[in-house]
Amino acid sequence: GDDDDDTEAGGGGGDGGGDFTACQVTDTGGVDDKSFNETAYKGVQDAGEELGFEPRVLESQSEADFAPNIQALMDQGCDLIVTVGFLLGDATADAAEQNPDQLFAIVDNDLFDAEAEEDRDYDNVAELVFATDEAAFLAGYVAAAMSETGVVGTYGGINIPTVNIFMKGFQLGVEQYNADNGTDVRLIGWDNAQNDGLFTGDFEDESKGRATTETLLDQGADVIMPVAGPVGLGSIAAIEASGSDAKLIWVDTDGCVSVPDACDLFLTSVMKNMDVAVYDVAIAAANGEFEGGTNLGTLENDGVGIAPFHEFEDQVPQEVKDRLEELRQQIIDGEIQTSPDEG
Amino acid sequence: MKVELRGITKRFPGVVACKGVDLTVESGEVHALLGENGAGKSTLMNILFGLYRADEGEVCLDGEPFDCRSPAQAIAAGIGMVHQHFMLVPVFTVAENVMLGVEPTGPLGRLDRVEARRRVEELSDRYGLAVDPDAVIEDLPVGVQQRVEILKALYRDARCLILDEPTAVLTPHEIDELMAIIRQLADGGRSVIFISHKLREALGIADRITVLRGGEVVGHTTPAETDEQALAAMMVGRDVQLVVDKAPARPGEPVLEVDGLVVSDDRGHRAVDGVSLTVRAGEILAIAGVQGNGQSELVEAICGLRPVDAGAVRLDGRDVTGHDPRAMFRAGLAHVPEDRQRDGLIGSLPVADNLVLNQLDRRPFSRRSVINRREVRRHAARLVEEFDVRTPSIDTPVGNLSGGNQQKVIIAREFFHADRLLVLSQPTRGLDVGSIQYIHRQIVAKRDEGVAVLLNSSELDEVLALADRIAVVYRGRVVGVLDREEANRERLGLLMAGAVEEAAAVEATGEEEVTVT
Amino acid sequence: MPTTLTEPLAPSREADLVAERSAARRRVGFGVATALLGLVAMLAFGIGSESGLDAVFVLSRSSDAVQIPDVTVPARATGLVLGVVVAALGALLVTGVVRRRTFLVFGVGLALFVVALLAWAARGDDISIIGLLDGTLFRATPLALGAFAGLLCERAGVVNIAIEGMLLAGAFVAALTASAAGTPWVGLVCGMAAGVLLGAFLGVMAITYRVDQIIGGTVINIFSLGLTSYLGTQVLARYTDLNDPGAFRAFGIPGLERLPLVGPLLFHNTIYVFLVFVLTAALWWGLFRTRWGLRVRSVGEHPRAADTVGIDVLRTRYRSVMLGGAVAGLGGTWFTLDATGGFNENMTAGKGFIALAALIFGRWHPVGALVAALVFAFSEELQTRLALLDTPIPSDFLLMTPYVVTIVVVAGVVGRSRAPAADGQPYVVE
Amino acid sequence: MTTATEQPPAAPPPAGGDGGDAGAGTGGGRGRAVVARLADLGNALVIPVLALVTALVVGGLVMVFTDPETLDEWGSFLSDPLGALEASWDLVSESYEALWRSSVGTPRGIGRTLVEATPLALAGLSVAFAFRAGLFNIGAAGQLIIGATCAGWVGFTWDLPAPIHLPLAVVAGFLGGAAWGGIAGVLKARTGAHEVITTIMLNYISYRLLDYALRSDAFQPPGRDDLISKPVRESARLPEVSLGEVTVHAGVFVALAAAVAVWWLLERTTTGFRLRAVGANPDAARYAGMSVPAMYALAMVVAGGLAGLAGTSNILGRPSFSLTGGYYSFIGFDAIAVALLGRANPAGVLVSAFLFGALRSGSTGMQAATSTPVDIIVVIQALIILFVAAPALVRSIYRIKAGRGTAQTFTASWGS
Numbered sequence A: 001g002d003d004d005d006d007t008e009a010g011g012g013g014g015d016g017g018g019d020f021t022a023c024q025v026t027d028t029g030g031v032d033d034k035s036f037n038e039t040a041y042k043g044v045q046d047a048g049e050e051l052g053f054e055p056r057v058l059e060s061q062s063e064a065d066f067a068p069n070i071q072a073l074m075d076q077g078c079d080l081i082v083t084v085g086f087l088l089g090d091a092t093a094d095a096a097e098q099n100p101d102q103l104f105a106i107v108d109n110d111l112f113d114a115e116a117e118e119d120r121d122y123d124n125v126a127e128l129v130f131a132t133d134e135a136a137f138l139a140g141y142v143a144a145a146m147s148e149t150g151v152v153g154t155y156g157g158i159n160i161p162t163v164n165i166f167m168k169g170f171q172l173g174v175e176q177y178n179a180d181n182g183t184d185v186r187l188i189g190w191d192n193a194q195n196d197g198l199f200t201g202d203f204e205d206e207s208k209g210r211a212t213t214e215t216l217l218d219q220g221a222d223v224i225m226p227v228a229g230p231v232g233l234g235s236i237a238a239i240e241a242s243g244s245d246a247k248l249i250w251v252d253t254d255g256c257v258s259v260p261d262a263c264d265l266f267l268t269s270v271m272k273n274m275d276v277a278v279y280d281v282a283i284a285a286a287n288g289e290f291e292g293g294t295n296l297g298t299l300e301n302d303g304v305g306i307a308p309f310h311e312f313e314d315q316v317p318q319e320v321k322d323r324l325e326e327l328r329q330q331i332i333d334g335e336i337q338t339s340p341d342e343g
Numbered sequence B: 001m002k003v004e005l006r007g008i009t010k011r012f013p014g015v016v017a018c019k020g021v022d023l024t025v026e027s028g029e030v031h032a033l034l035g036e037n038g039a040g041k042s043t044l045m046n047i048l049f050g051l052y053r054a055d056e057g058e059v060c061l062d063g064e065p066f067d068c069r070s071p072a073q074a075i076a077a078g079i080g081m082v083h084q085h086f087m088l089v090p091v092f093t094v095a096e097n098v099m100l101g102v103e104p105t106g107p108l109g110r111l112d113r114v115e116a117r118r119r120v121e122e123l124s125d126r127y128g129l130a131v132d133p134d135a136v137i138e139d140l141p142v143g144v145q146q147r148v149e150i151l152k153a154l155y156r157d158a159r160c161l162i163l164d165e166p167t168a169v170l171t172p173h174e175i176d177e178l179m180a181i182i183r184q185l186a187d188g189g190r191s192v193i194f195i196s197h198k199l200r201e202a203l204g205i206a207d208r209i210t211v212l213r214g215g216e217v218v219g220h221t222t223p224a225e226t227d228e229q230a231l232a233a234m235m236v237g238r239d240v241q242l243v244v245d246k247a248p249a250r251p252g253e254p255v256l257e258v259d260g261l262v263v264s265d266d267r268g269h270r271a272v273d274g275v276s277l278t279v280r281a282g283e284i285l286a287i288a289g290v291q292g293n294g295q296s297e298l299v300e301a302i303c304g305l306r307p308v309d310a311g312a313v314r315l316d317g318r319d320v321t322g323h324d325p326r327a328m329f330r331a332g333l334a335h336v337p338e339d340r341q342r343d344g345l346i347g348s349l350p351v352a353d354n355l356v357l358n359q360l361d362r363r364p365f366s367r368r369s370v371i372n373r374r375e376v377r378r379h380a381a382r383l384v385e386e387f388d389v390r391t392p393s394i395d396t397p398v399g400n401l402s403g404g405n406q407q408k409v410i411i412a413r414e415f416f417h418a419d420r421l422l423v424l425s426q427p428t429r430g431l432d433v434g435s436i437q438y439i440h441r442q443i444v445a446k447r448d449e450g451v452a453v454l455l456n457s458s459e460l461d462e463v464l465a466l467a468d469r470i471a472v473v474y475r476g477r478v479v480g481v482l483d484r485e486e487a488n489r490e491r492l493g494l495l496m497a498g499a500v501e502e503a504a505a506v507e508a509t510g511e512e513e514v515t516v517t
Numbered sequence C: 001m002p003t004t005l006t007e008p009l010a011p012s013r014e015a016d017l018v019a020e021r022s023a024a025r026r027r028v029g030f031g032v033a034t035a036l037l038g039l040v041a042m043l044a045f046g047i048g049s050e051s052g053l054d055a056v057f058v059l060s061r062s063s064d065a066v067q068i069p070d071v072t073v074p075a076r077a078t079g080l081v082l083g084v085v086v087a088a089l090g091a092l093l094v095t096g097v098v099r100r101r102t103f104l105v106f107g108v109g110l111a112l113f114v115v116a117l118l119a120w121a122a123r124g125d126d127i128s129i130i131g132l133l134d135g136t137l138f139r140a141t142p143l144a145l146g147a148f149a150g151l152l153c154e155r156a157g158v159v160n161i162a163i164e165g166m167l168l169a170g171a172f173v174a175a176l177t178a179s180a181a182g183t184p185w186v187g188l189v190c191g192m193a194a195g196v197l198l199g200a201f202l203g204v205m206a207i208t209y210r211v212d213q214i215i216g217g218t219v220i221n222i223f224s225l226g227l228t229s230y231l232g233t234q235v236l237a238r239y240t241d242l243n244d245p246g247a248f249r250a251f252g253i254p255g256l257e258r259l260p261l262v263g264p265l266l267f268h269n270t271i272y273v274f275l276v277f278v279l280t281a282a283l284w285w286g287l288f289r290t291r292w293g294l295r296v297r298s299v300g301e302h303p304r305a306a307d308t309v310g311i312d313v314l315r316t317r318y319r320s321v322m323l324g325g326a327v328a329g330l331g332g333t334w335f336t337l338d339a340t341g342g343f344n345e346n347m348t349a350g351k352g353f354i355a356l357a358a359l360i361f362g363r364w365h366p367v368g369a370l371v372a373a374l375v376f377a378f379s380e381e382l383q384t385r386l387a388l389l390d391t392p393i394p395s396d397f398l399l400m401t402p403y404v405v406t407i408v409v410v411a412g413v414v415g416r417s418r419a420p421a422a423d424g425q426p427y428v429v430e
Numbered sequence D: 001m002t003t004a005t006e007q008p009p010a011a012p013p014p015a016g017g018d019g020g021d022a023g024a025g026t027g028g029g030r031g032r033a034v035v036a037r038l039a040d041l042g043n044a045l046v047i048p049v050l051a052l053v054t055a056l057v058v059g060g061l062v063m064v065f066t067d068p069e070t071l072d073e074w075g076s077f078l079s080d081p082l083g084a085l086e087a088s089w090d091l092v093s094e095s096y097e098a099l100w101r102s103s104v105g106t107p108r109g110i111g112r113t114l115v116e117a118t119p120l121a122l123a124g125l126s127v128a129f130a131f132r133a134g135l136f137n138i139g140a141a142g143q144l145i146i147g148a149t150c151a152g153w154v155g156f157t158w159d160l161p162a163p164i165h166l167p168l169a170v171v172a173g174f175l176g177g178a179a180w181g182g183i184a185g186v187l188k189a190r191t192g193a194h195e196v197i198t199t200i201m202l203n204y205i206s207y208r209l210l211d212y213a214l215r216s217d218a219f220q221p222p223g224r225d226d227l228i229s230k231p232v233r234e235s236a237r238l239p240e241v242s243l244g245e246v247t248v249h250a251g252v253f254v255a256l257a258a259a260v261a262v263w264w265l266l267e268r269t270t271t272g273f274r275l276r277a278v279g280a281n282p283d284a285a286r287y288a289g290m291s292v293p294a295m296y297a298l299a300m301v302v303a304g305g306l307a308g309l310a311g312t313s314n315i316l317g318r319p320s321f322s323l324t325g326g327y328y329s330f331i332g333f334d335a336i337a338v339a340l341l342g343r344a345n346p347a348g349v350l351v352s353a354f355l356f357g358a359l360r361s362g363s364t365g366m367q368a369a370t371s372t373p374v375d376i377i378v379v380i381q382a383l384i385i386l387f388v389a390a391p392a393l394v395r396s397i398y399r400i401k402a403g404r405g406t407a408q409t410f411t412a413s414w415g416s
């Protein structure tokens, strides 16, 4: 890195106490990416409201901005710098290494040293990662249970781990349902065996989300989980336009909260509570209880979960709800694998 | 319509194109406007037609002052103009071009093509301007395109018709037809302004003649009062020798041999159909023919610019069929293309670069692909002086030069490296008598150096002035090869028009087929 | 008109050997291509495929008025048979048994190849043909509208590479205004107005100030992306109510919508699809059958000639560019008022450039542009379907399909296309 | 195609000396040309500077009228007019001050600006080079990606001593981009397929290829499956160079060298002359014995290679040293603006790349200091291009007397 210099006194950790601030550096998606940057920032804002500080965010136009942005926030005396996504991993690790007194939290990335090919941990970095597959598993189960056509679907933006982890767990959930009930509900749009499926190719073109969803509807899917950030909004348009009674499973946040208008379409949501995790880290840091290292959000610690059924509360049969509760416990107890990569 | 121009002055940056020009054209009169290149003829007419605004002076039509701001107004006032460069949309049909701007329409602006076609046919019948209203312009020979231009003016009911160098691209026969049409129009009470560099034509058709030089009127006259020599002197301002002095040719060994050449045009039609020719060192062989009878394709094929379907081309006895242009240059070919702006020059590059356009990869202009700027400039300066190219500097973009000077740049470049064979296409088209004279002398000089010259010209005067032998082509075949002594305008004109001298045709093509005319 | 000087007299003689030879070359080329397709079908979809699996082609949706029964075909046999047929078509071309309409034969071969491909991909499964076609229309809509916008500008001699920016601006303005007014119609009109404004802006640069037209277009693209992103962050992200335009609903044309297959496909749609059809016809008629079109084209082909017959070149260009802007703006509103429920940064994601490609590929003709848009959309849609079915091709490669298809078509089939002669050249009034 | 000959010449005539000295021959031609060129340079500088100023002023207005707090002040303009003006002035002046400080105001800023400008310059040269041969290369983005991918692969896969490894990686990047550009060039040469279409399509294809590569074991570090590659080994990285207090990576010199090379190739070699001739008038070039298709192919190969170098300088020179999805493809599009702004000549490209680099690096600091959203920079960039591209507009704003024929057309018509 080229940013060892003038303001190394910066590490605002020391004089903290009274006026704690948390700040964020986004990845290239920007703060209004309707995805993890936005959710993480919500956590920062919530903490700001709680602790009474004015949150700051710096958007990165390209990867070249990561290091300067982090540096700028250190220079301005931010006590906790939240970074988002694997793209920021190296920049965060470098900054953490050079500024051991500065606190960081990185969302959705387990720091990794690609040169040494090993995991990295720092006392001053909280790595907020999520066992999204655990929640997606439950969503897959309920999707299969609620499908009338016997076909459920999913699609993604680009085939990357933070996207396909949803799809992997989802598929295992569907399979669990079939195993429980001797049914043959099919998942289209993802295949664990091939580690590949249906993707739109970007996280921008909502109209592709719509067209892709229409394809899934044509092929009979009646519960669909888009994992494509804002592109997923195209699914809502597709279902509304087709007039079909297909349902959606939203991801990252509770759809009924982030897209309230379409609440009647959301069977449930696979929640990855990044905002809560960020909020918790910020509060802990402000109270001097910051803990570095990998911080995995699971069903057990409510880092991930599925949202309430909202409008479908009455339609989901009680035995399905009971079985979901059982499964949840089994996952927590490690009796059920939710990722095809393990075991 | 009576047209009066009074005290017209027009300035362009750095040039005064017209200085206080007075011109009066009575109705029913054919008025010839003569002058060398850049004398201001086109500028004056463009002012009358509303394309330019005069800086000073006024225009009166039938005695009424007329303030013309746009072609639309000029057209409405009854002025029609056939431009030096045709103003036709190549991809439109004849009828579309003719009606453009004054379209007969139905509801919702729908074009009434039936009506347009009817009127075109009616006009072409009335004035004997045979054209197919549905033909697409780019498929038509220039002569026909010219008729379309005239039709366009008549369609708008022009009472004053301006013809800017209308005969530059026509054959003798077509010229005669055009003259008849002009006469007929004038007799019908229209006034005609006729611009030309061809003095004989002006003398033949005009009722009165006005000569411009350097933007000023140098004199009014009538055909009865003057002759070619006097007119030429008036235009150029000095005595001009109209015939080229040339000694009889002393032909040497054959340089270019073309044998049974078959070439197709852009659309895949057979344009050159078994042509055989020989050009010897130290002679000028002219190809005469109406535009569009395969001359262009023949020349392009010889120069390696167009694939040869059958037959052979030999240069100094070596088979060079299908060589690319670069190989042809190296074998000793020099080529002055027909369309100088499009094919001969790169308008945005300086004069110096254009003077070495196809020789830059030779020493001393470059060595191992690295340009030697100093040599290039030295060479350019020398050629500019030698060929009297009028340019502000050798760094001026060549596109800024006048047409005549552009042509001189090409001539200078090609003559410089013409060692064995010089192919010239329409080398003097659009040039004034002074420039023509100069270029003609250079051509003869090259011949006398022992270079074989192939001259492709549709200008009969030029052919007769320069050629040692003349090959007449018609529909892609050589229909006769005449020695200069055997040739005269009438005989050539007949051959060019397809009045085949059967024996000659058979002899020339070596085929038994009877040509249908 | 220098070129025309070199044009020959069209020989009125017997059929021309040379022309025939070049036609033959073309025919053999198409023949070989067709035969290869047939071979691929035979080997990959026939012999190489598992036996005993059926493919089901679904031809109607449950919501359709007239239900057409599904077509079930044995996948392997279909691949084999169609492969043989296509190869035979290729052979007919190569051997010269069929000499005319070579392109048509190639087209038929290609279509049969696609059917074989679908049967193979859907082996042991079903595939919704109606959905495939419907999706094609949907995806083609913004491309066609964008291409029409380009067509209007370029036919008048102004290169429009700003289609992308105009689409984006149309989408943004439509979302904003429709949300504020509470009806998509307002969004439609305002989106078009935004397009007109950008068209006028392009006009000022390209026509009045004679800025290089590519530069002018690039300016608009950058500007539009920057401004909509900026305002998106500053305004829409803060006041989410302003990014909630209602959507246009699909409606049917009474009677026609009840036709089997074509009814639901063509006659039950949102206004945009109908507008595409209407515009295709209107542009064709307008450009080639009316005074307006004749003048626009003359200005794009030979502005000086148009000027000399009294046509106001600059005004004609301005009008065309603004009209083009309106059509592009209309295309932009599709993104927010039809396809999706609101504006999102850079949501046009390069469709304007693909529309530009469609325009060139469609040879500056409205019907051609529509066909080009459909070809692109079809390959995109096909790719989605294939990803759902059991195809061993990685999704990354499937996603390339439309782009590869476009290159192949442009390079192999279309070749050189001829732009309006004065396209991109500023006109100087003396 | 026929009208081309009747258009005014594409290049502007020399602003000075085309007065009435026709026929003067060439005696004083050279000296006068130098003077004219100097005068030209003066003219050429005034307009861009004014354009920049105008763009910043307009950009400031946009800032003021979209900043909610400042707008609030304007809401109470009647009661407190000075407050509104003061708030606006503070906003704009602070923003621009921060922009200045973090782009060229400090050695560190200059270093960052140079590093930002490097790929922009290389990709801008790519677009400019193609322009000169009459081609419009929208494909710099794809060529950049393929170049970076090749360079990166060589950089992290092989294990060689630095003096061999680094040059090999650079060459691989050049060749990768050249091959990718070459596809469009060869298609153009052989089939006439329009390069605008093919390069756009090749861009999209390159994104997918990169994604695919990034998911493969050859690129992914073991134990990790994000779309991010192994980092380039130390031995293949561009060394850091310090010039006084300014620290840059050696890619900056690659860009400078490339600009000189492009200039030399275009202006001093026969091949460059042929390229320019084909770009300016393909018909005449063909008549002069040049192979137009060969030049098209060559132009795209070189253009692709330059864009490949842009990607290479990034992957080998910038921290992270890893490929990621869509790797810096936006540079390929900014490059079009850089080339246009630089009037498609190498020196101009360097200057405009520096300007764009400064805006980019400055925007980071501006955002940090004042919370001005980075998107405003894009707006300012567009404004600069607009005003530079439309000198007539700037002239009419500042009432400068016009020279003659200032409009410049880079791109011939679309057709074949």
Ligand SMILES: Nc1ncnc2c1ncn2[C@@H]1O[C@H](COP(=O)(O)OP(=O)(O)OP(=O)(O)O)[C@@H](O)[C@H]1O
Pocket (backbone or CB within 6 Å): B012, B013, B015, B016, B017, B035, B036, B037, B038, B039, B040, B041, B042, B043, B044, B084, B402, B403, B430, B432
């Ligand atoms: N648009 C223009 N801008 C600058 N100078 C011009 C322009 N048009 C013509 N000129 C100049 O004005 C003078 C007269 O040109 P004009 O075209 O009228 O000559 P002409 O008599 O028609 O010559 P030619 O016989 O070659 O057609 C020339 O010196 C020419 O260079």
Ligand SMILES: Nc1ncnc2c1ncn2[C@@H]1O[C@H](COP(=O)(O)OP(=O)(O)OP(=O)(O)O)[C@@H](O)[C@H]1O
Pocket (backbone or CB within 6 Å): B326, B361, B362, B368, B369, D270, D274, D288, D289, D290, D291, D294
């Ligand atoms: N005018 C041209 N048109 C097309 N290709 C050319 C042209 N000139 C040269 N080339 C190609 O570029 C290559 C290098 O050109 P260069 O100018 O160095 O010529 P050369 O082959 O080295 O011959 P020489 O040294 O005898 O001039 C040539 O081998 C040829 O293939």
Ligand SMILES: [Mg+2]
Pocket (backbone or CB within 6 Å): A110, A111, A119, A120, A121, A127, A293, A294
């Ligand atoms: Mg860790």
Ligand SMILES: [Mg+2]
Pocket (backbone or CB within 6 Å): B041, B042, B043, B084, B164
């Ligand atoms: Mg003239």
